[in-house]
Amino acid sequence: METWKFAIASIRSHKMRSFLTMLGIIIGVAAVVLIMAFGDGMNKAFTRSLASSQQNVQINYSPLKSKDGSGIVTSQEVFEAESDLASGGQPPAPVVSENQVADLLNIQGVTKYLVSNSANATVTFESKNVTGASITGVSDSYFKAQNYQIIAGRSFVAADYEQFARVVVLDKTLANKLFNNPEDALNQLIKIQGNNYRIMGVFDYDKNDSTAQYQYPNGQLLMANTQLAAEFSVPEIQTIIVSVDDVDRSLEIGAAAARRLTQLVRPAQGEYQVMDFSDQLANIQQTLGVMQLVIGSIAGISLLVGGIGVMNIMLVSVTERTREIGLRKALGATRRNILTQFLVESVVLTLIGGFIGLMISYGVVFLIGDSLNAAFGGPPVISMQSVIGSTLFSISIGVIFGLLPANKASKLNPIEALRYE
Structure with a gap:
């Protein structure tokens, strides 16, 4: 507990320097969390849209029949069919009566x-x-x-x-x-x-x-x-x-309805079909994942820069406090005590920076969430995984980049440290 008090006191004694040191961590955590939130929001919007399309299945007429006669086509098959029909012109859709559509309720x-x-x-x-x-x-x-x-x-x-x-x-x-x-x-x-x-x-x-x-x-x-x-x-x-009534069987039920409508209408060519959106959703999710990875990696560079800033300022702190370290060792502090003290200071710096970055993320989502909802079709979502991940990552940055300064401080010779001017 005393180590944590020393760490907080050291940070408070150099407020401006500590804030500038944390700035890279703040920006990095905020950027990464927001990117993940935007990606998760769009992904959930697409998934929700797909779930809605599974609950309400649209039946379309096509002059070309499905490959296996099931009445189910993928988006790629629709694209290929439209390309084939573009040169010869698409025939008009057959006339359908509402009584024929109402018959589908018997399925x-x-x-x-x-x-x-x-x-x-x-x-x-x-x-x-x-x-x-x-x-x-x-x-x-x-x-x-x-x-x-x-x-x-x-x-x-x-x-x-x-x-x-x-x-x-x-x-x-x-x-x-x-x-x-x-x-x-x-x-x-x-x-x-x-x-x-x-x-x-x-x-x-x-x-x-x-x-x-x-x-x-x-x-x-x-x-x-x-x-x-x-x-x-x-x-x-x-x-x-x-x-x-069962979204897990939406394609099966929708295809049965499409086949029944084909039997009732008896089009001169082609059939009624339903579209399988699973391949489209998979492509969208893959694209969003790649975008998140690329942009997140770029944002992660600021975390790396922030970590280097933490290491630099901790090395400066070790140099400034050489006599203090010598005095503590002379009074009985072990190498482990000194190592722990400087590691804790480093972790506290990055943890506070990560917390501020997380709060900025929540603030941005609160302020412009509705606008992003309108633009992307789904509000940004800051998940619990992002919160826990950013916290653990901040601690990891503190440990990794604080290890070298802490190790240097713990190895100082107490006699030489007390003579240091």
């Missing part, structure tokens, strides 16, 4: 479905314009399948579909861009491609879905898929998604 494991179509357009209210707003045409099953929350007004009703009513529901982002708040948007008329549409409701995304709200940076607008098809000359059904 064991399929719990619900949704169908939609889409377009992009400029949305105008008085003098305000939002360019590139995403318009999604939805059927009455859409809100049952999506975890969207109506925060003002109402959703669509049967009469909206039957009468081809020009009514829409906005997301919170688009409502805030055009109006002061969601409530002010209700019953207002907006203009899309020269036609007026009345706003019947405003919705927000599921708070647990961190990717949906960033998928539509200019906002999303919902209208009846039949109305969108009539106004924008697109098919009533462009996107088909089925929800499964």
Whole structure:
């Protein structure tokens, strides 16, 4: 305990010098921890996105059949198929009815479905314009399948579909861009491609879905898929998604649904398929791992420089305190006592530096975490492994770079040390 008190007293007696010595450790630990946090955040965002895609499986039409006839394709196979079709032109997708999609509920494991179509357009209210707003045409099953929350007004009703009513529901982002708040948007008329549409409701995304709200940076607008098809000359059904009750069997259930839809629609060529994202996720994780390793290694250089600074200042400290060391030895201090004292001083320096660096990391994440969440699709995450690792690494730096000065101090001859000027 006395050794630790001596170490802290020595550091406090040279505050500025101690802080400058710790600066390399502070910067190095903060940089490494932040890089790991950014990487972990992005990795978890991609993994969460994949888990969501496993829960809600999208079924796509392709003019080319899967290699084994299972209805499952990888991203590489999709890329190759698109390359093959680029020269000859892609035939139009077959027309699908909602009754055919609803039949997929008879497949064991399929719990619900949704169908939609889409377009992009400029949305105008008085003098305000939002360019590139995403318009999604939805059927009455859409809100049952999506975890969207109506925060003002109402959703669509049967009469909206039957009468081809020009009514829409906005997301919170688009409502805030055009109006002061969601409530002010209700019953207002907006203009899309020269036609007026009345706003019947405003919705927000599921708070647990961190990717949906960033998928539509200019906002999303919902209208009846039949109305969108009539106004924008697109098919009533462009996107088909089925929800499964077991994510571990999502590919199996999704492929069964795709094969069933192929049997019902009977396309002239090709089939309906689901995509296996596992190879894509593996590539993303590998790329993120390499990036973390490279950037982390560069940041680690500052830790090395910081360690050299610690060793340098401890050598200076040994020289300055030569008479003190001689006196302690003359009073009975052993070589081990002196060695331990200077090692502890070195460890305390790096440990304090590591702690400050860790606190800076937490501060950065707290201040700009939301912005990074928007940029990368996932907030930075400082894991317990990073905290423990940075602490142990700081101690290791103190021991490794403090060993030489401590060893030099412990070997001083007490008589020569007492004569040192």
